[in-house]
Amino acid sequence: AQSVTQPDIHITVSEGASLELRCNYSYGATPYLFWYVQSPGQGLQLLLKYFSGDTLVQGIKGFEAEFKRSQSSFNLRKPSVHWSDAAEYFCAVGARNNAGNMLTFGGGTRLMVKP
C-alpha cells in the first residue's frame, strides 16, 4: 500500500521569500503524484500533478514540483511567496492500476506568511 509523509507540520516564511514544502512517498512503482491546497473553510484545490515525463511539473499560482525517484520525493516550490499563499498544503499519491483511483494523502503542511 502507498503512503505519503509531509515532514513539516507548520512552516512560516516571509512574503517574497522562496518556499519549499517537502513530500516523501512510499510506493513500489512510479506513482501518480499530486499537490492540493486548502484555504480555511474550503475544499481542496489541485495545484499540480505528475503522471509521467518531465520530472519538473508546473502548476497554478506559480507553483512547481519536482519528482525525484531516487529520493521518493515530490517537493513543492515557489520562488516568491505571496500573503495569499497562506493555506494548508497536501501531497497525495495515487497507485497505478488502482481500480478505484483512490488518493492517499499526507498529513498536510500549514503555511503561514509573515508580512
Add this chain to the structure above:
Amino acid sequence: DAGITQSPRHKVTETGTPVTLRCHQTENHRYMYWYRQDPGHGLRLIHYSYGVKDTDKGEVSDGYSVSRSKTEDFLLTLESATSSQTSVYFCAIRTGTADYGGYTFGSGTRLTVV
C-alpha cells in the same frame, strides 16, 4: 466546473445517534468518494462509489456505511455516532475520464459528536 454540494455544512449531534451526510453532484460522474479530515492525518478515505449501488470500503470505513441509489447522490451514514467521528467530512468526485483525471472536492461538512 462540476457542481458538488455537501449538506449539511455543520452539524452537532449526540453520541449514539445516527447521522447522514449528503453529497450531491449536478453531473453524471461515475466515481464519488467520502474522506474525513483530521489534524495531522490529512484526508483519509472512508468509502467510495464507482456507480449506482456499487460501493467499496476505504481505509477508515469502520462505523460508516454509504449508499448510492442514484448517480447524483452519495450518502454517508454514521450508524451510531461516537466522539471519535468528530471530524470534517469531504466528498469528492472524479470528473476526468483518464486515471486520476480531475478530482473536485466539496466544501466539507463539519460534524461534532458530543
